[in-house]
Amino acid sequence: MLTQAMNERLTRVGPGTPGGELMRRYWIPFAAVAQLDENPVRKVRLLGEDLTLYRDKSGALGLIGDRCLHRLVDMKYGIPDTNGLRCPYHGWLYGESGACLDRPMESNRSQFNQKIKAYPVKELGGLIFAYMGPLPAPALPKWDLFVWPNSIRQIGFNIIDCNWLQCQENTGDPTHSVWTHGHLFRYQLERQGTLDERAKSMIHTLHNRSKWGDGIKEVYAKPTDYGFEKGIVYSKELGAEKDWTRRHSTVMFPFYTQTGSAGSPRSEFQIRVPIDDTHTLHICYQCYSGPYGVEAPAQDGVPYYEPPTVNEKGEPILDYVLAQDAIVWVAQGPVTDRSQEMLGRTDVPIVLLRRQLDEQIARVEAGLDPMNVFRDEHDILHGNGKSPKDTWGSPDWAKKKLFVSQGYRQMYHKGFALDDADRYGPALDLVKELHRRVEDYELAANQETADSPAE
Ligand code: FES
Ligand SMILES: [Fe+2]
Structure with missing residues (x-):
């Protein structure tokens, strides 16, 4: 049991809350690189903040506030440019630092120094991570x-x-x-x-x-x-x-x-x-x-x-x-x-x-x-x-003798993927092929052990 105050402390994640400040010290995974391949602009909500993730035409990633500074249009409809994301309404351009880089029909285009909110983003292992805390950002752990x-x-x-x-x-x-x-x-x-x-x-x-x-x-x-x-x-x-x-x-x-x-x-x-x-x-x-x-x-x-x-x-x-x-x-x-x-x-x-x-x-x-x-x-x-x-010990599974003792999660080719979310996964056929290869390898290894003369 916790006090209500402690419950709030541990669960709230918005800006300025104790738990939210803790979360803002980490690189947080929140999207797949493959999602941006389908659509290079994506609405994101993270730690209670509404944001826009995009990949521009140069291939750079940006994570910026969701509202254009001009008249607050949602940037989820933005147009990727060579260097940043343009608002769909009057074309204001925002770079990955959040700086407004261009206001096409305004007179003082280059002197405008207002910024939209922006956070660093990185890719690793097919995921996109954001860092929303004080700079400098720490290193991204390669778990x-x-x-x-x-x-x-x-x-x-x-x-x-x-x-x-x-x-x-x-x-x-x-x-x-x-x-x-x-x-x-x-x-x-x-x-x-x-x-x-x-x-x-x-x-x-x-x-x-x-x-x-x-x-x-x-x-x-x-x-x-x-x-x-x-x-x-x-x-x-x-x-x-x-x-x-x-x-x-x-x-x-x-x-x-x-x-x-x-x-x-x-x-x-x-x-x-x-x-x-x-x-x-x-x-x-x-x-x-x-x-x-x-x-x-x-x-x-x-x-x-x-x-x-x-x-x-x-x-x-x-x-x-x-x-x-x-x-x-x-x-x-x-x-x-x-x-x-x-x-x-x-x-x-x-x-x-x-x-x-x-x-x-x-x-x-x-x-x-x-x-x-x-x-x-x-x-x-x-x-x-x-x-x-x-x-936990060596992952050298080839040393194990009985594949059956290793559990259903290496036998997806025999129908066991049905019990996990994996059954819906786009890579399931490849995984079944892998598990088939693992089983063949282990059976061959077992056979070799059985055939070899006792020492
Ligand atoms: S509302 Fe975005 S450029 Fe006008
Ligand atoms: Fe569980």
Whole structure:
């Protein structure tokens, strides 16, 4: 439970709010390069500010205020020029610094020195990032999935009708899977009459997720240099199959989570970007890599898609993982009133996540850089193939013996993509081909091991 004041502090993202000032210290991904290929001018709302993203005829990107200085026409209808964006009404021209560079029919064209709002933008891994804070801007972190070689990528965008922190708190919630992706999933398939067909394999998502609820001894969370890690400790005595610890996805401050390891046949950043206080741009940045010894099929550019979360009747689609998450986030209300909640023992990571957020806001208030702001390119470990998840172990999948033990997310060619947003993805056919190659490679490796004489 939080006080209402603390809830406001952690959730509000507008200019001048404590949480909004924290967010303005980061490079924020908010669009795909492929979206600008379709239309070089795009309306954007980010941290409660209305903006216009464009690519001009020289290829330069700009992110400027949404209203022309002259008579406030929305610049989303602007015309890309050689060097900037022109207003569609009387042709005033704005450059990437926001300076008004030309007023075609005015007398003092060159002496006008008014500016429109403008923020720096950069491209990385098929995404476009904005920096909306005080200058100089920090370096753009090259987190591993953005730069991992020998990979196929695709980007899923969803607008979620609630505050970003609800989406991010889900990341600190290793036990929701049992119900949201286990029992709710089963209930949905039963209602659709597709349970027997969809879930006949025991590798199916809902079977293994449901099992995660048996024999929980404790839920743990511990801070790392980049955010925190968390998981569940199981006890045989309490009903688990054995005593063991399951580590869950890695939380990367402030709004990333990573599932799967870089270099594996399917890994993902889920990025929860605040559009404003009550809307979130959810980005699934999906990366499918060829492990050592397997060549990933070639890809031209990084495509994007918008996985649907409601059907043609406006009812929620609940038979895949992201849509199941989205429904419970929105069902907590536009901004959850955390002064009314009752936390339990499984909410330990949520408490850590909120504490970390409060601490990092306080760093910004004290004039310091918060976590994961890097001033020097050399400080960015992740650009060199390092990752917050490196401690998970080697991604050298070829050393593993039994492909079946590696889970449904490397068997999309056998129909398992159905349980994830990936099923709607434009790169799915390429991914299936990759997974087919991985399986062939592993089967051949297993055969070789079986054929070789014992030492
Ligand atoms: S309103 Fe934009 S140039 Fe006149
Ligand atoms: Fe989930």
